[in-house]
Amino acid sequence: xxxxxxxxxxxxxxxxxxxxxxxxxxxxxxxxxxxxxxxxxxxxxxxxxxxxxxxxxxxxxxxxxxxxxxxxxxxxxxxxxxxxxxxxxxxxxxxxxxxxxxxxxxxxxxxxxxxxxxxxxxxxxxxxxxxxxxxxxxxxxxxxxxxxxxxxxxxxxxxxxxxxxxxxxxxxxxxxxxxxxxxxxxxxxxxxxxxxxxxxxxxxxxxxxxxxxxxxxxxxxxxxxxxxxxxxxxxxxxxxxxxxxxxxxxxxxxxxxxxxxxxxxxxxxxxxxxxxxxxxxxxxxxxxxxxxxxxxxxxxxxxxxxxxxxxxxxxxxxxxxxxxxxxxxxxxxxxxxxxxxxxxxxxxxxxxxxxxxxxxxxxxxxxxxxxxxxxxx
Numbered sequence: 257x258x259x260x261x262x263x264x265x266x267x268x269x270x271x272x273x274x275x276x277x278x279x280x281x282x283x284x285x286x287x288x289x290x291x292x293x294x295x296x297x298x299x300x301x302x303x304x305x306x307x308x309x310x311x312x313x314x315x316x317x318x319x320x321x322x323x324x325x326x327x328x329x330x331x332x333x334x335x336x337x338x339x340x341x342x343x344x345x346x347x348x349x350x351x352x353x354x355x356x357x358x359x360x361x362x363x364x365x366x367x368x369x370x371x372x373x374x375x376x377x378x379x380x381x382x383x384x385x386x387x388x389x390x391x392x393x394x395x396x397x398x399x400x401x402x403x404x405x406x407x408x409x410x411x412x413x414x415x416x417x418x419x420x421x422x423x424x425x426x427x428x429x430x431x432x433x434x435x436x437x438x439x440x441x442x443x444x445x446x447x448x449x450x451x452x453x454x455x456x457x458x459x460x461x462x463x464x465x466x467x468x469x470x471x472x473x474x475x476x477x478x479x480x481x482x483x484x485x486x487x488x489x490x491x492x493x494x495x496x497x498x499x500x501x502x503x504x505x506x507x508x509x510x511x512x513x514x515x516x517x518x519x520x521x522x523x524x525x526x527x528x529x530x531x532x533x534x535x536x537x538x539x540x541x542x543x544x545x546x547x548x549x550x551x552x553x554x555x556x557x558x559x560x561x562x563x564x565x566x567x568x569x570x571x572x573x574x575x576x577x578x579x580x581x582x583x584x585x586x587x588x589x590x591x592x593x594x595x596x597x598x599x600x601x602x603x604x605x606x607x608x609x610x611x612x613x614x615x616x617x618x619x620x621x622x623x624x625x626x627x628x629x630x631x632x633x
Contacts, residue, residue, distance in 0.1 A: 266327060267293035268343045272362040273325050273463040274317050279358040281309040297321060333464040339366040339437055356482040356508050360461035364437045367457035369428060375405040375483050379498045380414025380490035381523050388491035388523065391515055392417035395488060398541040400427020407483050409476060412442050414490045423451055433460040434476035435468040477501040485548055486511035488538055492526030499526050511547060513538035578603060582611040583620060586631035593628045
């Protein structure tokens with residue numbers, strides 16, 4: 257019989273936080289004990305060790321859980337942090353994470369976001385280039401603007417840029433930590449941590465006080481990919497943590513994208529290897545939109561633009577004089593070819609063509625099937 261002195265959620269928290277018991281073993285135990293975590297904590301050694309993967313050390317930890325885990329202290333920490341502990345049975349547990357082979361049986365969560373939107377992971381190197389940071393920030397903003405939740409790991413470099421991009425347009429972003437919720441790593445991301453918790457969610461499967469190590473980071477990476485429909489690797493060397501995330505994504509049946517970079521740049525070597533191995537070469541957010549196929553046939557709802565500057569307003573300071581003249585020619589919804597643009601702007605054909613290429617890359621104009629151009633709305 258289940259111990260009625262413990263709630264089901266308390267029992268899940270205890271099981272989740274006992275040391276050296278992996279998610280696969282925990283799921284086997286839950287299957288053997290009719291999915292009631294309280295029955296596991298009350299079982300005798302013989303019943304516990306009848307479950308595959310449970311030896312004397314594991315059974316002893318389960319039977320003597322009070323010596324390993326202070327439930328009252330953990331609940332006090334949760335209250336002080338304004339955080340919650342959720343299980344796979346709770347609404348806020350990411351739906352896609354339930355589907356992987358070894359999902360966490362529980363997650364610590366700070367923030368009220370309930371993962372109603374489809375998620376895309378954007379991950380990469382801590383030692384990144386300015387190119388990588390700009391790609392990650394723009395990608396985070398583009399995805400969030402389209403209604404996706406941007407998921408990453410709050411690390412330096414690419415992760416930070418992706419989170420910042422999503423926040424810059426008022427979108428949703430979630431950070432998955434490789435340590436307890438009470439540890440902000442790197443420490444300079446404290447402000448970012450607080451911003452994400454206010455509007456999105458910060459998640460961890462680890463108890464308070466657990467520091468990051470070689471074991472926790474790969475566990476974190478499987479959660480990052482497990483939450484998401486797709487994973488985009490922006491920059492990574494061949495042995496980077498983002499490559500581990502990509503491997504998990506492949507095992508979990510997620511879409512994998514890699515951003516190409518310079519062939520002499522070590523931080524792009526991992527991305528190039530992924531592309532050689534079959535990952536989709538990423539050039540813009542359209543690559544994701546074209547490949548993702550939702551069950552309801554719909555893309556997520558874009559975030560409202562009221563109060564947000566339009567893309568042209570955001571990018572206007574970055575345009576050169578030629579690009580500004582070409583953009584102005586599209587006022588009023590005009591659809592123009594090269595010849596019409598040269599007449600309207602007084603520029604030569606080569607100058608107009610070069611400006612159009614830059615404006616296409618910035619997503620400000622698009623080429624139509626008949627060869628004419630129009631401004632994007």
